[in-house]
Amino acid sequence: MAATDKPYRNQYRLDVVFGASCVLLLLTTVWMLYDDHNRPFKPIQRKFRDVEDALYTQQMAEKFPQDRLDKIKAVWEEADKAREKVKKAKEEVATKVGGDADAWLKKQALEKARLEAQYQDTKATYDSEVSLYNILVDQRDNATEPGHKKKLDEAAQAKKKLIAELDKKLQDLQRQLTENERVTSDTLAEQKKAEDELAAIEDNLRKLTNDFDRTAKLSAQKSWKVGDWFRALPIIDGFASPYKIQQVTLNDLTIEYGSFKDVPRYDRCTTCHLAIDRGGFTPAALRRLDLEEKKDDSEQVKKEKKSRREALQERYKEAVKFVKERGDDRKEDLGFKVGDLASKVPSVRLSEAQVRMYSAHPRLGLFVDSNSPHPVEKFGCTTCHAGQGSATEFYFAAHTPDNTAQKKEWEKEHKWEPFHDWEFPMLPARFVESGCVKCHHQMTDLIRYGSQEEAPKLLRGYNLVRENGCFGCHEISGLKSGKAVGPDLRLEPWPALEQLTADERAKILADPGNPPGTMRKVGPSLRRISEKTNEVWARKWINSPRGFRPDTRMPHFYNLSTNNADVLPQDQKDYPATEISSIAHYLFEESQAYLTGTDRFRRFNEDRLKYLKPLEERGQLSDKQAKELIEVRRRLEIAVKPTPLALQIVDGDGKPVPEGDIPASSDKADDLKAGRQLFTERGCLACHSHAGTEKAGADLAAVAGEAHFGPNLSRLAEKVVVHLKGQKDPVASRRWLIQWVLNPNVSHPRTRMPIMHLKPAEAARVADWLLSQKVDDREFQEWNDKDVPAPTQEMLKNLARVYLKKAPAVNTLKVDEVLEKGFTDLKTEAPLMTDDADEQVLVNIKPGDLNDKLKYYIGKKAVGRMGCFACHDIPGYEYAKPIGTPLNDWGKKDPARLAFEDIVAFVKANYQTVPARDDPTDKAKPAKKWTEAVKDGKKPYEQFFFDALEGHMREGFLHQKIEDPRSYDYNRDMKWDDRLRMPQFRFAHPRRTDGEGDDEFKARTDQAEAEAREAVMTFILGLVAEPIHPRYLNNPPPDRLAEVKGRQVLEKFNCAGCHLVRPGVYEVRADQQTRELLKLSHDTVAKGLSTDYGDVKAPIDFAADNAWGAPPPADPDRLQMFGVRPGIRKPTPRQVEQLGIDPDRDLLRFRLADAAAFVDPARQVKVFPAGVNVGVFKDQVVSESRSFGGTFADLMVPYLAKKDLTKYKMEGEGDDRDSNTARRDLPPPLVREGERVQPEWLFTFLRNPTPIRPQVILRMPKFNMSDDDAKALVNYFGGADKLRNPGIGLTYPYLTVPQRDEFYWRERSADYVGRLEKAGELEARGKSYLEETQKRLEAAREAATAAKDDAKKEAEAQRDALEAEVKALKEAVDTKNAARLKKSLEEAQLYWSDGYRLLATTGKSICLDCHRVGAVKAKEEQGPPLELAFSRLRPDWTEHWMANPDRLLTYPTPMPQNFPRGQLLFQELMSGSSLEQVGAARDVLMNLPKVADMPVNRSYRAATSGGK
């Protein structure tokens, strides 16, 4: 076909198609751009611009310095004048230089530049010529040929001349340069001075308006301008949009997508949470942005808004005027265009959801801020909060509401629904602390500043898990394939490390990838239970522990929602009773066998030994058998056969107590009183509570202790009832209790109960009193009347069948036969049965024994099935493994793998859902609906958890699992041994308050339990076992680590039960009135402290010690203070009068434990020393962490005061009432313990405490503590004090005492004589010393005559030495030869003997009023013997203590300030200022044995202390 230009398709049609597609393309592009314009985050960002605009503009109005305008204007005038001056000076310069100053200056500069260039140039030439000259000289000196040498010499001479010329030129240029500079600066001098003045004024002005200018600038920047509007338009914003996604990339904090590779984390949360790091964006500030009255506002709100709006607008108008005046009239450079400011203050109304979205993160000092420990750039958001960080939409980010109200709000506002496609939805606010566990594996590292808990809920959960022993069944391992993944809570090995040989211990500790667990079982050992109580009691207890002791930690295993007799299927109805009786039977039978050395563990091992030993002797052991033999021998070695209490009681040192030392049981009033008194005063109440002490009686005051570390002992008398052949055996019961009180380790080697150093007679009194405390309240009677019915043989067989049928070795067809008469023919009945099988008990039994054997068998099985051994040491379960699901990664368990079963139906049937748990106005009170639900008889259930359960979320499952662990069996048809096994715990044990009704108490208990449960959940949800990049793990530096680890040991032994360990931390807002208040207190304190060593006016002597000195506050508006014994009180009339404060305003008052600095109203930094009381306004206290520990001492003070008012007088009024003499006799506070004691001493003391203070009412008990525990505590005190008080240069765990250095000794001796000379006392002291020495000589002469044999020689030698000394001294004194006298006195080491005199002169030394000094007795011993100081105290602390004891203790000590600064006391004992005397006392104490042993001191002591 010929070519043609006819197109293949119809052109018109093509045009139409093209046109249409163009239009379509355009439309889709527009649509795309439009859609992009409306991406969900964009409106949010646009709205935020409004928020910023409004916030800054409002702030600008608020910060407008209206009240300082006069001042500002005055400064303006000053500035104008200064400017005028500058102008004038400039003009003067101009005239001086002939008109044009600028031109002249330019000329000067040009000239200078030229000179400089010339100088550089010449210098270069000079340098090169010098080097050429050097070469020439070199060549010349080396030249051999004379002609050449001469030529070279000439050249060199010429060069030298040239160099000289150049040098001159250089100097000349230098001079010209200096001249140039001088002329310039001289000419400009006046001008410069004027300019400096102006700069200072402008600086001052800036200070006045700085805050305002900053907000004004921000306001101008953020106000909407035409350009902004344009760029934000749809479509236009597709290009260079002001709105974009914000993102943080975290390459090391990966997300673990199941088995996939770990993927970097991208957090885009800040795309919407735009002000997350901006301090001013508080929720309150954001809510205040709304100025317009709306229809739905209440009248009150409308009124408030109106007045605020009007006030703000008015102020803003003024502010703008002010800015205009400055910008337009005064031509100030404001950094923005005045025209950019909004015409009026904008108003923005935000919903609560928006307020939350736009507000800053709380506590920016701790989170998010780039200077905080958790900057957002490093940690992102989802690391802690979880959720899908890469999402930019509310739904996809997997937000989780915190409660029902929030959920409803979100459903309305964000169309929220649970997002199931992301494995880790965001943690609801109530569980947000779970996120901390990821990096804070020690848990105690979340306690900052000593007592401030940063994650209180999480820490509570952790402590509850620890105390309730969850780890017994659920292993919580801190390591996963050698990497740290979380807290480590695992049972310790059995036997405990301390009970092993060093070799075995080393073996166990050798594997760093699998270190042994460290947690002790939380329940008592049951090996000797038959010596403690009886089977009937045990049955009732297992059946209902809380029925007997409402606040016990032992959980309930029976009578739960799905295993009580009402709901169990017919064939299982008898099982609980059968099982309980069997368990009790097993425990008692094994216990009795253990006491006679015939328990199964021992018998089995003995049998094996019997079998293997002959093989060994014949050399026929296989490798496996050889290993077994070693193991068997080891086991038998460990299993020491106990001595029954019936035969022997041992004391605290493990020595048998003679039977005669134990008095007979007594119920005489006096003996019972003695028992109660011992129980009350000897520290039992630090860990236990007892209803018997809560009422006054028998002449003793009431002590209502609430300690819950050990069990509540109120009903102990009903428990410690030993049966002998079915009859009560009071003697045996009493013996058990006496032994327990004397030395609890006998019955429970791993108990944390210490040895209290009671004498056997005292222990007997305590036991008598405890056993006399009968209870007969209704609750107890109900429990007591309900014995578990004894099982019939049929019932036993039924339950035994369940287990036998599943026993691997047993022939199932023969089970019924076995149940009739036991195993009679193992070959057919159980061909594969092993020697250690549980079924062995049924082999070859006597006909009458069947019931007991079946019970034993069932009991053994039940103990194993339910894991009783997780908390108790039970014979037969020595090596049993935890039975529960490990919890180390439960926090990220896939909900799809959780068996929710029919749980929603169960909850609907048994509970009543309530929207909220707490009363929103008072979180300590239950919500109204919650209380109503309790009244209706159903348990209240928080809607939040019901929703979580319905939505199949982890939180829901876990919550219900803890609340009622067996409920997942609901409506299931289960075999008995397939049923769930987890028992029901109760974590909270509130006490009924006076006049509280049953329903109220129940509601409050349920609420407290719900709170505690949430705390436990917070911990468990945090266990995600994600190996975190080491960069992110909280790896505290050594001192901090010592504090963190030591805290765990403190908790382990409840040290804080007795001792105050850390002071409280108070953060206080320092507004103007607070500063005035503090200043008044400071003035008052300063008046009284003229003799202190770090004068309050200007710290002098011990400023580096934080008892006296404190750095100025980092933020003068926010003070941090450490204090103890807080109390609320009203201002005193003096404070009211002087400061004009409201007399009803509460003050929080505490005693400072550390010095505290503040800035007074005149901007002066002032320091309160430690030990003074400070009051601050309660409403200005931002955060308050109570001090850690000391409950027992606090409990005892009023008790002692009532007991002996003369000795323990209470001082002060109201909250202040206290008795320092009582405190002296109680467990001491351990604040500054690290500073105080020598580490070696503390270690020894902890392992084996010895008495220190003579008058204390109780001694430090001896704890069942390992070397490692003691070491951790020593390091704790060292580390904590080193961190808190860096200025004192504390070292641990080793310490050198510089005062013990030989050099120091000599130096002090010389120094002291020098001091005497300077003070003009040398001659007099020389004379008196000569007299003293002469007296000694006489005594020595007599001694030498009287002595015989060997002693004679020694005495004569002493006499001769003294004679020589006297001679030398006499000569020096007689000839008035100062140099010789000095030498003699130096050699006599006068410093040390005079120092000793200061401490130990009977009748003169003040120390001896209260302290014994070695052999020199005290008038009345009120303090520790001073020789203890040598090994116990650190030198610095000793010095500071003697200088002013009141600074270093948390209560006003009875020890006075014996060496007030600036007063000359005791000069007759030792010459020197008070500080020098303090130093001497310290030096002597640090060398006491050596000093006391100096011959001069020996004889002197004999002379002054009556020959002792």
Add this chain to the structure above:
Amino acid sequence: MRSLLSAAVTAALAVVVFAGSAAADDWGTVKGRVTWGGKSAYKPEKIEVTKDQEHCLGKGDLFREEFVVGKNGGVKDVFVWLQDASDPTAKLPIHPSLKKPKTKEVVMDQPCCKFVPHAIALREGQVLIGKNSSPIAHNMHWLGGDDNPGDNKLIPAGGQIEITLNASRSPVEVKCDIHGWMKGWVRVFNHPYFALTDADGKFEIKNAPAGKYNIVMWQEGVGWVNGGKKGQPIEIPADKTVEVDEKLKPEDK
């Protein structure tokens, strides 16, 4: 701003009160006696002296001084003072002869292991001298709440210290820790209308402003004696004497 306002109010109030006081030209006397009203007759209680017996008991036995009751039933060392009927912090009008305290110093000595005098009433501006005229060492440990923080100082034999105290509603308790039984009391006032009962239980406040006031009494053994810390109303007649008698009931403590 608020503080300014309240300061202004206080100032205004002060002016009003002052104006009132300026007008008070009439003065009267308050006299009275405090006697023992315990259920059983008072028995002095001997102190068990545990150290320095030779010196401490050198001038005879020491007795507890929580209550010091004379032969005729008068109670010694009861603090008595006047205060405004409605506002305990208000300033009282002061008689021209009493503008300044008469002596600068008031001494509390420890001559024989007890504080002599056992109780002292001071006017602000007077200095308390803690003295030890005995041959043994004592310390002086005083505590007085927020207005008088206190201290604990050694006073060697023959020594003395100066203590400056502020007027306060809380008493200052003085003790010696070396001799645990030693106690003393000091109260500091910012006006001259106070008194301590003598050995007969008698007291007298002269030149008191006439009008309606409250009389407040405090004794260490029982605390506030009548009407609590507010006291009881009395009317002081011009140029006359009003008598107030009070019973001290230790059981009310």
